[in-house]
């Protein structure tokens with residue numbers, strides 16, 4: 207039984223059995239009419255999740271590949287861009303834009319709090335010459351367990367012509383992000399999060415406004431050239447060999463998502479957030495984020511006094527085979543994180559909280575055994591969903 211483990215990190219997530227079976231299927235040809243039908247079907251299902259009628263492409267890469275595509279296709283060297291940074295993945299936008307030679311301006315926020323729409327609004331109001339070409343934001347900042355208020359951030363941009371580019375890698379299909387309604391120009395996401403398949407695919411949507419900008423962008427790009435992806439998609443194919451097995455697996459997981467329905471999925475994740483936060487508080491632990499800022503996909507818990515979060519994650523993994531995450535970057539050693547997105551149910555949360563209790567007992571943290579689990583059970587009995 208040693209191989210049995212529970213993944214409670216914010217991606218890669220657990221993979222449903224149906225999807226695992228698909229991954230074991232014989233290889234298929236990627237230039238066949240049958241596979242083109244699969245690409246068409248999967249793309250259309252992804253568009254439904256993105257709530258967009260505009261173009262969307264499947265890239266064979268991890269999420270960062272789609273982030274790179276978002277910079278390489280829409281930013282010229284020397285373009286003024288704003289990055290709203292309030293965590294490790296906001297920093298990734300910073301690094302990418304630096305590498306591509308953008309004239310970068312960073313609006314930094316507190317790690318653990320939401321990015322400030324007010325700060326963005328003030329900066330945009332000052333840009334009377336409309337020099338800013340793009341604003342980069344993070345939907346769900348996985349490193350801190352914060353979901354940024356994308357609607358308010360987009361509203362802060364108003365009718366300024368800059369592109370609005372969103373990293374929704376860990377937030378898509380976890381909490382609402384209606385791409386067309388909110389006028390989001392470029393939105394990236396990744397397969398190993400709420401899409402419930404292994405790492406290796408990334409998705410990127412492109413608005414007509416973003417296409418118009420890309421015509422003027424001369425930044426060198428090849429593998430991630432979205433014009434090439436668009437040309438291929440006319441024939442429902444991809445410019446280069448895609449991960450056929452992951453795309454077939456995705457078809458299965460997208461059917462599951464469609465059966466459950468997006469609203470139910472958002473509600474379910476929101477409920478997991480409540481369960482985990484309530485349990486943590488019942489164990490005397492402190493949360494990094496406020497209720498209003500808290501992510502539905504991952505909860506960050508502050509390091510309990512005198513305890514080392516690395517010890518907690520190690521005991522959880524080695525003794526209880528529950529994999530949770532530590533802090534990243536400047537939050538390393540300060541927090542640990544419980545992921546609750548994708549193929550997760552309430553039983554998984556009960557097991558995780560029970561394992562956390564045994565871990566904390568081993569580390570002599572003072573609380574009454576069972577308190578966290580009881581808090582979860584009470585919410586479940588109330589049926590608060």
Ligand SMILES: Cc1ncc(COP(=O)(O)O)c(C=O)c1O
Nearest residue numbers: 268269270295346348375376396
């Ligand atoms: C918000 C966010 N952005 C970007 C990434 C990077 O994605 P990948 O590791 O798939 O390249 C992650 C991965 O955890 C993420 O959660």
